[in-house]
Amino acid sequence: MIKGYKAEVLSLYEQIRENETKALKARKQEIERLYPEITELDQEIGKQSLHLSRSILKAGNNSEALVFEIKNKIMDLRARKYELLVSKGYPQDYLNIHYHCNICKDTGYVGVNPCSCYNAKLVQVYYKNSQLAEAVKKNNFDNWDISLYSSHKTDMEKYSPRKNIETIYQYILKEYIPNFKNHNENLLFFGGPGTGKTFLSDSIAKDLLDSGYLVLYRTSDELIKNFREIKFDNNRDLEDLLINCDLLIIDDLGAEQITEFTITELFNLLNAKLLKNKKMLISTNLSLIDLAKSYTERISSRLIGNFKLCKFYGEDIRVKLNLIKPNKS
Ligand SMILES: [Zn+2]
Structure with missing residues (x-):
């Protein structure tokens, strides 16, 4: 699925260049008429510009003077053209090609490196190709419903599920997302199924994607396939995409089949991203102890040492939603 991305991105640039060339041709025809x-x-x-480049290529005794003369001539012609265009009510660049990006001239590349617009x-x-586009229609901050979390606290926890989730959301909405560009915070969402981890991950993905960040979303199964x-x-x-994307979301770590291969590749990916300060968000239904048991000490110590731990708890929201649906309609 991802293999085609580069080709697809380049075809976007091609499309832009094609459209702009067409538009320029139409403007030229209009002016000619x-x-x-x-x-x-x-x-x-055009003629003088050609003359100029030929003169530059041809080395000679008086080529410098000639180049100077032609340059002046072109400047003069341009000034007259712009003046005429403006006096007829057109913008001065009406007969120039209009680039969407002046840095790379809509090629996507500056030399061999991708342009900042790439x-x-x-x-x-x-975004268009990802399953996220569909998921975030439902899972986004506008649809967040805190009333699904109980305000009653049990002896097991210091705060009620509602108070707990509120604290997490406040952090995400007031610090994590607004300062995304400047921090290196990795997040580990852990807790039982149906406590809203995927909902929050998707909501974060949507906000960041809408702001132009490259967010990749992978279930742990998909990630193994990628490996x-x-x-x-x-x-x-x-x-390259997995390592260098702005945020890699790994959903439901622990749901996949854990093998020697998985552990090694996951460890390498974690290290590569930590070294490059590329952010991750991992969610898991496993407890921290089970995580260490399943993924070895070296992975769990990476997670615990380099990730902000956010514990999700409360009743299973999916079960709760199914229970209250009939009353709603
Ligand atoms: Zn560019």
């Missing part, structure tokens, strides 16, 4: 004198100037500029395009393509693709199909684009 209405004001042929401007077209003549435009063509003369990531935004990647987000656009990724295999990287290892056995040598999919470097995918590896």
Whole structure:
């Protein structure tokens, strides 16, 4: 699924260039029809520009003077063209190609490196292709319902489920998301099933994607599939994406089949991302003790040492929602 991303992103740029070339052609035709004198100037500029590049290539005794002369001529022609355009009520760049990005001229690349606009395009393509686009229609901050959490505290916990979730949301909404660019905070959501971990992960993903960050969402099963693709199909684009995305969400860690391969690859990914300060959000139904048992000490110590731990608890919301639905309708 991800393999096609680069091609798809590049085709977005191609589309932009094609559209802009077409639009320029139409503007040129319009001017030629209405004001042929401007077209003549435009063509003369083209001729002189060609002349200029040839003169620069051709080394000679008086080439410097010639280059200077042609440059002046072009400047003069341009000034006349702009003046005429403006006097006819057009913007001065009416006969220039309009770039969406002036840095890369809509190629996506500056030399061999992706342009700063590339990531935004990647987000656009990724978002469109991801299952997140569907999930976040339901799972987003607008639909958050705190009344689903009980305000009664049990002896097991210091705070009621409601108070607890409120504290987590306050942190996410007031610190984590607004300062996303400046912090290196990794999050570990742990707690029983149906306590709202996926809902909150999806809501965070939506907010960040809408702000132009590249957020990847993987269930642990999908992540293992990705590991295999990287290892056995040598999919470097995918590896790059997993490591360098702004936020990697791994949902339901522990639900997959845990093998030696899984543990090694997960450990390598965690390390690579921690080294590069690329953020992660991991959610799991396992307790911290079970996490250590299933994933070895070295992984759980990475998680506990480098992740902010957020414990989710309360009754199973999914069960609760099913119970209250009939009354609602
Ligand atoms: Zn660009």
